[in-house]
Amino acid sequence: xxxxxxxxxxxxxxxxHKVPGKIIDNKLIPLNTLKHSHHDLYMKYVKKYDHPxxxxxxxxxxxxxNCLWNDVIHxxxxxxxxxxxxxxxxxxxxxxxxxxxxxxxxxxKNNQNAVCIYTKKNYKNPLAQIQTxxxxxxxxxxxxxxxxxxxxxxxxxxxxxxxxxxxxxxTFIPHLxxxxxxxxxxxxxxxxxxxxxxx
Numbered sequence: 001x002x003x004x005x006x007x008x009x010x011x012x013x014x015x016x017h018k019v020p021g022k023i024i025d026n027k028l029i030p031l032n033t034l035k036h037s038h039h040d041l042y043m044k045y046v047k048k049y050d051h052p053x054x055x056x057x058x059x060x061x062x063x064x065x066n067c068l069w070n071d072v073i074h075x076x077x078x079x080x081x082x083x084x085x086x087x088x089x090x091x092x093x094x095x096x097x098x099x100x101x102x103x104x105x106x107x108x109k110n111n112q113n114a115v116c117i118y119t120k121k122n123y124k125n126p127l128a129q130i131q132t133x134x135x136x137x138x139x140x141x142x143x144x145x146x147x148x149x150x151x152x153x154x155x156x157x158x159x160x161x162x163x164x165x166x167x168x169x170x171t172f173i174p175h176l177x178x179x180x181x182x183x184x185x186x187x188x189x190x191x192x193x194x195x196x197x198x199x
Contacts, residue, residue: 080192111180
């Protein structure tokens with residue numbers, strides 16, 4: 001696929017978000033915002049936290065924004081094919097039919113944005129509070145997408161396969177957190193199995 005550029009010759013960078021079951025007004029909207037505007041939809045999506053441990057994630061705070069985990073939209077900073085390829089190479093069973101929005105980073109320009117980085121060294125558990133040093137403010141003009149997964153993530157997938165544990169798909173992968181809504185009208189939808197859209 002041909003790479004896309006802005007009028008000034010600047011290469012368009014992208015972030016990726018898994019396609020949810022329902023889209024409202026061609027926007028990505030934080031889960032906690034849905035609680036007030038579309039309560040029935042919020043109740044549907046929040047069911048994934050219906051577990052004594054996972055419920056704690058609903059109170060997880062992001063110090064930089066002084067908000068909760070579900071007050072922001074979470075984006076993957078590299079093409080999801082990289083994740084799919086690493087998971088299947090490690091022998092893990094995955095949903096082969098996941099689709100993602102391929103969102104130009106410029107769509108986030110009116111939001112507050114930060115990169116959240118967690119590594120094996122500072123990782124405690126999925127429910128632990130985010131430490132201040134784990135998030136870094138990001139200006140969209142300085143954004144550069146990632147091209148590869150870290151060795152920590154690759155090793156994690158291998159370890160999970162050996163132990164047959166439940167796991168998070170995006171463990172030890174930097175995420176972009178965006179505080180605000182994001183317009184997704186006319187953005188491409190891609191399969192994470194399709195490497196040809198990686199441009």
